[in-house]
Amino acid sequence: MPASSSLRLAGQHALVTGANSGIGAAVAKSLAANGASVVVNYVGHPEAADAVVKEITDAGGVALAIQADVSQEDQVQAMFRQAIAQFGTLHIVVANAGIQVDAPFIDMTLAQWQKVLDVNLTGQFLCLREAAREFMRRGVQPDVSKAAGKIICMSSVHEVIPWGGHVNYATSKGGIMELMKSVAQELAPHKIRVNSIGPGAIKTPINHDAWATPEAEAKLLTLIPYNRVGEPEDIGQLAAWLVSDEADYITGQTIFMDGGMTLYPGFATGG
Ligand code: BGC
Numbered sequence: 477m478p479a480s481s482s483l484r485l486a487g488q489h490a491l492v493t494g495a496n497s498g499i500g501a502a503v504a505k506s507l508a509a510n511g512a513s514v515v516v517n518y519v520g521h522p523e524a525a526d527a528v529v530k531e532i533t534d535a536g537g538v539a540l541a542i543q544a545d546v547s548q549e550d551q552v553q554a555m556f557r558q559a560i561a562q563f564g565t566l567h568i569v570v571a572n573a574g575i576q577v578d579a580p581f582i583d584m585t586l587a588q589w590q591k592v593l594d595v596n597l598t599g600q601f602l603c604l605r606e607a608a609r610e611f612m613r614r615g616v617q618p619d620v621s622k623a624a625g626k627i628i629c630m631s632s633v634h635e636v637i638p639w640g641g642h643v644n645y646a647t648s649k650g651g652i653m654e655l656m657k658s659v660a661q662e663l664a665p666h667k668i669r670v671n672s673i674g675p676g677a678i679k680t681p682i683n684h685d686a687w688a689t690p691e692a693e694a695k696l697l698t699l700i701p702y703n704r705v706g707e708p709e710d711i712g713q714l715a716a717w718l719v720s721d722e723a724d725y726i727t728g729q730t731i732f733m734d735g736g737m738t739l740y741p742g743f744a745t746g747g
Contacts, residue, residue, distance in 0.1 A: 483511030484720045487620045489563035491515040491556070493546050493603055494573030496525035498680030499630060499711045503570050504528055504539065506712030510720070512568060513538035515559045519545045519573070546573045546599030556606040565614050567621055568719045569607035571600040572630040576645050576682055589644045596648035597655065600629055604659055604670070611668050624667040626719040629656045631672040631730055633737050649674075653730060660728035669727040671718055676734025678706040701744065702735030 481487070490507045494500040496518035504514045505528065514532060516539055518525035525541035532539035540562055544555035559566055574596045577588045604627055611625030634642070635649040652672060660670035677696055679687055687693045687705050697703055714733055717723055732738050 481511055483509075484722070485568070485716065486511035488512045488567040488719075489514075489559070489565060490568035490570065490719075491517060491559050491566055491603075491607075492570040492572055493517040493544075493599070494519075494630075495570075496521055496528055496541075498682060499675060499678060499708050500570070500572040501528045502708030502712035503572060503628075503715045505532060506709070506716045507568065507570075507719070508532040508537035508539060509535065510716045513540075513563055515539075515555070515563075515566075516541045517544055517546070517555060517573065519543065546571075546603055547594040549602055552599075552602040552606055556610065560610060566607065566610050566625070567617075567623075568626050568628075569603060570628045570630065570715060570719075571603045572628075573599055574630060574632075574648075574682075576642060578642050578645070580641060581643050584644060592644035592648050593651075596645070597651045600652055600655060604629070604655070608659070608663055608666075608668060611663075612666050616667050622667070622721045622724045623669050625669075627659075627668065627670040628715055628718060629670070629672040631656070631674045633674050633676045633732060633734050635672070635674055635730060636738060656730070657728050664727055669719075669724070671723075671726055671728065672730040673711060673714055673718070674730045674732040674734065674738075675711050676700065676706060676732070676737035678708055678711060680708060699741055700735040700737055701739055701741050704735060706733065706735060 490512040492504040495504040495516040508514045516528045529539040544551040616624045631652045632649040634646040635653040639646040656672045
């Protein structure tokens with residue numbers, strides 16, 4: 477899309493990790509619908525990445541699938557090189573790829589701990605660093621955006637809500653909070669905005685068992701005052717706004733989008 481288009485992300489180029497399913501796919505589609513061309517990163521299931529690309533291009537957008545394991549430095553760097561070669565530069569990076577490998581704490585293996593930290597936290601470090609390098613190299617293009625670049629870290633309500641049985645995952649999200657804030661502080665003078673989105677329970681493959689049956693959904697809803705499980709599109713819409721110039725003065729923040737999950741719902745009737 478040319479920058480002259482009225483779409484709010486017109487003329488901008490984006491990269492979304494883990495964009496072949498769930499929240500990442502919805503974010504990629506939403507950025508594209510707002511005028512950005514989008515790299516759809518994936519590690520497995522190329523057919524799912526191709527389906528996201530097709531949906532975007534069928535709707536008149538521009539998208540490209542690139543395979544890379546975000547926990548591997550060489551693969552992340554190769555992906556950024558390919559994206560920049562294709563689009564010329566990047567203005568938006570959404571570090572979304574994440575996994576859960578759940579186990580009771582005393583049974584958790586070092587491999588389970590390390591795998592989740594590698595993908596969820598080190599993967600974000602590697603992508604943020606490559607994004608920042610490109611944003612600083614290029615600087616602000618005033619006809620495209622007020623900022624030199626915009627980064628979203630996909631966090632979780634579990635950056636603040638402890639989660640027994642998921643200690644590796646919760647630790648990775650707590651780490652993302654300080655990664656995001658520290659990078660935001662360091663890069664703000666360079667006109668780079670860094671924020672997190674903290675989704676609550678959203679209907680995606682990662683938590684399928686928690687909402688797939690009416691019984692499971694009813695149990696999950698006891699944790700959600702707003703009384704509905706979120707949809708990936710909820711997060712997609714927020715992401716498109718957060719990287720737009722409408723949100724130009726927001727940096728270093730986590731925006732929770734969780735139907736009130738972080739409101740300690742148990743205290744509505746107790747305490
Ligand atoms: C997790 C989901 C969970 C949600 C709310 C997310 O970060 O990935 O499995 O349903 O938090 O607990």
